[in-house]
Amino acid sequence: MNVDLIVKADFILKMDNDLSVIQDGAIAVKDKKIVSIGTAGEISGTCSAVKEIGGTGKVAFPGLINTHTHAAMVLFRGLADDLPLKDWLEQHIWPAEGRWMSPTFVGDAVELACLEMLKAGITVYNDMYFFGNAIGTATKKLGMRAVVGVGILDFPSSSAATSEEYFANAENFIKEWVGDELIHPSIAPHAIYTCAPENMMRAKLIAEHYDVPLHVHLAETEWEVQEIKTRYGKTPIALLESIGFLDERVLAAHCVWPTDDEIEMLSHAKVGVAHCIESNLKLASGIAPVPKLLDAGVRVTFGTDGAASNNDLNILSEMSTAAKVHKAQSGDPTVLNARQAMLMATRWGAEALGLGHVTGSLEKGKAADIVIADLKKPHLTPLYDIYSHVIYSMHAADITDVIVNGTVVVEKGKITQADESDIIQKAVVWSRKIKATNSDQT
Secondary structure (H helix, E strand, O other): OEEEEEEEEEEEEOOOOOOOEEEEEEEEEEOOEEEEEEEHHHHHHHOEEEEEEEEEEEEEEEOEEEEEEOHHHHHHOOOOOOOOHHHHHHHHHHHHHHHHOOHHHHHHHHHHHHHHHHHOOEEEEEEEEOOHHHHHHHHHHOOOEEEEEEEEOOOOOOOOOOHHHHHHHHHHHHHHHOOOOOEEEEEEEOOOOOOOHHHHHHHHHHHHHHOOOEEEEEOOOHHHHHHHHHHHOOOHHHHHHHOOOOOOOEEEEEOOOOOHHHHHHHHHHOOEEEEOHHHHHHOOOOOOOHHHHHHOOOEEEEOOOOOOOOOOOOHHHHHHHHHHHHHHHHOOOOOOOHHHHHHHHOHHHHHHOOOOOOOOOOOOOOEOOEEEEEOOOHHHOOOOOHHHHHHHOOOHHHEEEEEEOOEEEEEOOEEOOOOHHHHHHHHHHHHHHHHHHHHHHO
8 A cells, every 4th residue: 555654663652542552663644644553564564655754763652732722822931920820810911912912923923832832742732812813824834733712701802892702703713614624613711700601601502503612711729719609609610510511522721629529520521621730830829639530530631821821832741740740749659650641641632622533542544643752862761661751751852753634744853834943033023022012111
């Protein structure tokens, strides 16, 4: 069989139901999909391709999935650090967004974010922001896959003046992009403290009508929990459960402060949770009870949050940090083991976003979303357990090649679909403008 591409590696982590590892393996790609996977001998005996990548000293695994971010906020990286979430958001980030947010700003910022994520092995991200068309266009330009959620708020912003306008923007975006190969539209009511229950439910009805995901911040801080109890007499998760908002199409970011009863609510409703440990640590929001969530059967995944509060977009780092912090916090070194962390970053991430049939594992018939990393590094030598190496030792700089939907979008460390230096230069120009404005205000 003639195929478009063959990927070879010493180790292939399939991330299937058996968490299979193929040693001295190969993957055949044709028409954007995986058509065969097995040992190098098996694939070379049945398939031929003009292009081969990978080879000796490499590991291949499914593209990593970032289930919660605000990609355009990458241009606010380092703008306001070492602050509590409420002050950071209300005193610094929202004013900066009010001053700078536009389709052009968002498009340039998303190109930078996609560049960073692709070079860190992330092939899918789940976004919550505004000006969805700019996000979708910039993401497609770099050949990346994304679930793009148009944000809903109760108050005006640069993208909308009224609730009606927010919802009109969201519906128009969904209609325009539904069915796209790479950009999967969703709707994203920001949080229960910024979006009243009636608007949360309106968003849910739209999601149901168009069969798209819901993306929401939930129980991120103690302040949020107390504020919602004061307003409505219930904690955030209990309130959303009581109005019928929670179901399997919901991806809830953070979930740092659920009660034991609320964990059962999330499990029963089959809500996916994005664990953003580095952002939560940096903002001192707390540490989500991930072992309890996992024990209850909640599908926990990894998100970076925006680069303004993290300050990078690196799922490899999130996995390593989370695995170690939860071991220390629980006093149990077996908690969140390397295989489980890798599962959360790949197949579970895809399933939580409704993309489990498309990506998340390396199996025949799925899209060819593949990451190749170099194992010939001092910090990756010697090698006894490949899962342990990826979770505890691997760096984003070890990623050499990335394939999305059958296209090689990073080759030998360089993006192929755009000019990296041009993307970085545009970001530098924006940063100078932002810095000058901040200096004028202070």
